[in-house]
Amino acid sequence: MASTAPVIMRIMASSIQTAKRAGGIIRDVLKKGDLGIVDKGKNDPQTEADRSAQRCIIASLTKKFPSVKIIGEEGGSDLNVCDDWLVEDSDEQFLQQSCPAEWRDAKPEDFVIWVDPLDGTAEYTQGYVEHVTVLIGIAIKDAAVGGIIHQPFYQQPDGQLGRTIWGLKGLGTGGFTHSLAPPGEFIITTTRSHSNALHQQALNAFPATKVIKVGGAGFKVLQLLEGKAHAYVFATPGCKKWDTCAPEAVLEAQGGFLTDINGEHYAYNADVEHVNREGVLASVGENHSELVYKIPRKVREAVGV
């Protein structure tokens, strides 16, 4: 079954296992205590966990899918990794499912895999480890189609650490229980470490009953999926394609939307600009275009300039 399954199914099944392994690396670096922090820019740290998790993911997926384009947040990585970091297996349960017809004939050269080995690095370095996710997003041509969101520090009821959420458009989602956000309230989830005056103006335009400030694009989308918030607002550039590809695919496989603040989808082919210049607006799906028009036009015009 595994070797004959369509490419999208094999990439998803390998990415699920690889994201779990990367999560283990992220826990190990924290346990050892030497984070090896490097500043890539303002409010833009990188740690040994970002570097090592990326090497694990890109080496594993490159070996399995040599003709698929893979773009990782941390740039070119040394792919000569120890066997322990080379993930060869696939999620067999995922492979039992049938591939949506629309993706069955996609060829390796149609794909781009967008890798954020550790989303929420600022929070990781500050001890908010529950905000951290590993994101593997799978695009076919321009569209974010599949995604893995792995939470290395999620505490399972049996005490085990880590859970893995997946979504594939046309198939659905797995790894979590979907809940609706409370009716009669309007809860916004937004950045805790990358705010500015313009972003604050956009937030002020919404009649929010509560604003939750947490780190990471992956964690904020999980809050939408689990009914803890109605909308995710980020009205400033700063997020990149590897931050939004996996969250967009998972959220939209569950009926939500993730777009820029004008309501347009980003394109995820290999030639796009990495920065999401027009910000991020995500919602559980009931009223996405209404949310777009809540943001004052002046604010929308100023974002990305």
Ligand SMILES: Nc1ncnc2c1ncn2[C@@H]1O[C@H](COP(=O)(O)O)[C@@H](O)[C@H]1OP(=O)(O)O
């Ligand atoms: N100004 C920025 N510079 C670098 N990365 C950013 C910036 N703004 C957002 N990001 C990335 O988008 C994620 C979500 O943003 P926020 O938590 O502020 O809502 C961040 O965790 C970070 O990803 P990463 O942690 O992978 O570098």
Ligand SMILES: [Mg+2]
């Ligand atoms: Mg980063």
Ligand SMILES: [Mg+2]
């Ligand atoms: Mg990120």
Ligand SMILES: [Mg+2]
């Ligand atoms: Mg990152």
